[in-house]
Every structure is written in C-alpha cells, then in structure tokens.
Amino acid sequence: MTDLIKSRIPDLAACGALAAFGLAAIWIGSGYPIGSINRMGAGFFPIAASIIVVVLAVAAAVETLLSEPVSQPFKLRPVIFISVGIFVWARLIDSVGLIPATFALILLSGLAKPPFRPVSLIISAAVLCAAGYLVFM
Template identity: 35%
Template sequence: MTLIVDRPRQQWLCALAIVLFGAFVVWEGLHYSLGTGFQLGPGAFPVGTGAILMLLGVGVLLEPTSADDEAVPRLRPVLAVGAGIIAWSYLVDRYGLYPATFALVGLSALGGRDLGPVAASAIALVLCVGGQLIFIQGLGLPLDAFKW
C-alpha cells in the first residue's frame, strides 16, 4: 500500500476536481433556503449532494492502492452505459418505461462480461416494476409503462 503523498498525479487531480465540484455545489446550494428537518427547502438537496461529493473526493484519495496497480482505462463499459442512457432517453417517450428500461439494461450489460441475459432481464424487470411503482403510481409522473 502506498502513502497518500505517493499517489499518482492523476489520482490527486481527480480527487481535487471532485472535492472542488462538491464545494461549488455546496456554495451554490447555500444561496437557497435550507428549510427545516421536517420541511426541507430548495437548498437542502444541493448542499447534501455537494457534501457527499466532497466526501467521495476524499475517498478517491484514500483508496488503497498497491505499487503494481495499473490504471488501464476500459472504453467498452463507458460506451455501453452511455449508449444505454441515450437509448433510454430516446425510447421512454416513444415506447414507454418498460421497453426503454430493458434497452438501458441490455445495452449497459454489454459493457461487462459477468452479467448474462437471464440476470440482465431479471434486473430490468425489477427496475421496471420499481420505476412504475415509484415514479408512475407513487409520484404521478406522466410516463406510460407501455406505449405502442
């Protein structure tokens, strides 16, 4: 395990960027009312999110590494998840929540090697049902489960 001062420059810069972005979000959130514990104001969410980002930035810096770790960027997962998000945003208005979520999970699963089609389908189904219960029925968002 390497000491914090022995971290690669890229890791320092990444952690610093996350902490600075979190601080910016907190700063901007403080311009709004935080509200009370029972009735949160519009500034409570950005302040909380920014604080979590700052903690995650510190976590990036404190992450244990060894001398033989090589950070090899993998492009396939990034492209697969990005394609899934783009597909979901395109399909949700045209075909509904269920087909869009199945496309999202299916495309995102192509980015890894561990998730088979049965597991991806099960995850997509759970996300669809959860999304319908929370967003369509619970929050009343104007989404269709299926739209043909």
C-alpha cells in the first residue's frame, strides 16, 4: 500500500497541483457576481470550468494509482541554467539593452548541456544579436 503511493508521489503531486489551481480559481471566482442562468455574471463560467478542473484532477489522481508508474530521466542542470538565462535576459533587456542581455542568455543557457563551447557560443550570440536587431527592432 505504501509502495503504491510512494512510487507515484511526483505524479500525485502533479494532480494535486492541478486541483489546487482549480480550487484557487473557484475561491477567487466566487468573489465575482454569479448572476442567473439567463443573465450570467462574470463568475459563472470561470467557476463552472474550475469545478471541472478539480473533479478531473481527482480523477487523474485515481487513474495514476491504477496505472504503472513511469520513471523518466531527470536532470536539474538544464532547468536551472535555462531559467536563469531567460530571467537574466528579461532583467537586462530594458536596463542595458539587447546586446549584453543576449550574450548573457546564450552563455548561461549554453551551460545547460555539456560540452560548453564558449567560442562558438560567443560567435552565435553575435550573429543572433545582429539578426534580432534587423528583424525585431
């Protein structure tokens, strides 16, 4: 019994997160006017959709318990470097501009997957800056 749950904790947590999302949406939505069936307020539809989310999140959790757990390879490194790269780009773009932001993004995200090739990354950052400037700015 404990094994049934233990091997599926990540999957169950995912279902739990979805249910929490739905419950939060119901709770916030209950602050909006519900209205009546022939003149619906702003709250009616969001609450209805959120109830479906919660019910199906519970159903998905049951389904998880009934099926075999699957394990996939997971590496923390890409998640960290990709997140930091995008975060830094977003922080830098308005304050110091496109070129430093892009070099930071390319070099940081380049660390997500070995081998780290600083030279080719710097070249590609330079090319991308030029392309980005031409196309978007």
